[in-house]
Amino acid sequence: MIITSSGELFSWSSSQRKFGVRVGLVPTMGGLHEGHISLVRAAGRDCGAVVVSIFVNPKQFGQNEDFNLYPRTLDADKNLVESAGLRDKVRLFVPSVEEMYPLGFDSVVHVGGVTGMLEGAFRPTHFDGVSTVVLKLFNISGADVAYFGLKDYQQVCAIRKMVADLNIPIDIVACPIIRGADGVALSSRNSYLSAAQRIQATVLSQSLLIAENLIVSEGCRDVGKIIGAVRDKILTAVDAKIDYIAIADTKNLKELKTLDNCPEAVILLAVKIETTRLIDNKIINIP
Numbered sequence: 328m329i330i331t332s333s334g335e336l337f338s339w340s341s342s343q344r345k346f347g348v349r350v351g352l353v354p355t356m357g358g359l360h361e362g363h364i365s366l367v368r369a370a371g372r373d374c375g376a377v378v379v380s381i382f383v384n385p386k387q388f389g390q391n392e393d394f395n396l397y398p399r400t401l402d403a404d405k406n407l408v409e410s411a412g413l414r415d416k417v418r419l420f421v422p423s424v425e426e427m428y429p430l431g432f433d434s435v436v437h438v439g440g441v442t443g444m445l446e447g448a449f450r451p452t453h454f455d456g457v458s459t460v461v462l463k464l465f466n467i468s469g470a471d472v473a474y475f476g477l478k479d480y481q482q483v484c485a486i487r488k489m490v491a492d493l494n495i496p497i498d499i500v501a502c503p504i505i506r507g508a509d510g511v512a513l514s515s516r517n518s519y520l521s522a523a524q525r526i527q528a529t530v531l532s533q534s535l536l537i538a539e540n541l542i543v544s545e546g547c548r549d550v551g552k553i554i555g556a557v558r559d560k561i562l563t564a565v566d567a568k569i570d571y572i573a574i575a576d577t578k579n580l581k582e583l584k585t586l587d588n589c590p591e592a593v594i595l596l597a598v599k600i601e602t603t604r605l606i607d608n609k610i611i612n613i614p
């Protein structure tokens with residue numbers, strides 16, 4: 328079930344496609360949870376062959392970020408993927424850093440337009456790392472379709488733009504955010520939170536619900552007022568530090584000044600609970 332060599336994965340996927348089997352790719356960094364498995368299930372429904380990649384990509388972490396600390400839980404990941412019930416049609420691709428970036432590797436994929444703001448402003452090298460590894464994974468897996476979570480909203484925008492700009496022959500499917508019973512969006516980084524911090528982390532999703540209520544039920548169109556209400560809720564958590572709160576166009580991620588005459592918008596947040604940086608977002612259909 329586990330493949331570590333790019334050549335071997337490409338051969339497996341090519342032999343599937345030769346027989347007309349649609350190949351789906353689910354790129355992950357491991358530390359798998361039900362959010363990831365929802366993508367695996369979606370791929371299993373649509374495709375006769377599924378590749379789940381697990382690669383903690385050093386190029387998408389900044390210098391002072393958590394690359395070394397990032398959860399590496401391969402045995403548990405394997406069990407979770409098996410629990411999706413895809414049996415023989417799934418392969419785990421678990422390459423080493425040397426396999427992905429051999430000595431002399433020296434290329435970068437830079438996607439413009441949707442990567443400079445929000446996450447890109449706080450993590451300037453992040454999206455180059457993401458697009459570089461994702462394009463490699465597209466090519467190595469030869470996938471017909473790739474699955475991404477809306478949890479990383481800006482990432483989905485960046486991948487769609489890369490695919491459109493570079494004419495990459497792959498379909499992109501974006502899947503809904505999976506949350507815990509307390510509303511917290513599932514994330515591998517939630518494992519860094521203590522029990523008390525986990526309770527504090529609920530302010531992210533709660534603040535998004537407050538914003539939705541203001542817009543949809545109370546008819547508020549004043550972006551400043553909505554962001555203020557979101558901020559007030561988040562700051563009820565004593566250890567919360569806000570990186571950004573933004574209300575943006577769902578397609579190009581440009582910040583909106585007003586919601587007048589706007590059919591939908593996305594609210595995006597990045598908040599540190601002590602040292603754990605969490606992101607969340609919500610698409611709002613504006614009546």
Ligand code: AMP
Pocket residue numbers: 354355356357361362363365366474475476477478479502503504505506512513514515
């Ligand atoms: P990661 O391992 O964090 O790089 O995530 C791999 C993929 O899983 C990305 O497309 C994420 O957006 C997606 N993902 C992570 N958490 C969730 C979640 N709670 N719900 C849905 N998708 C998720």
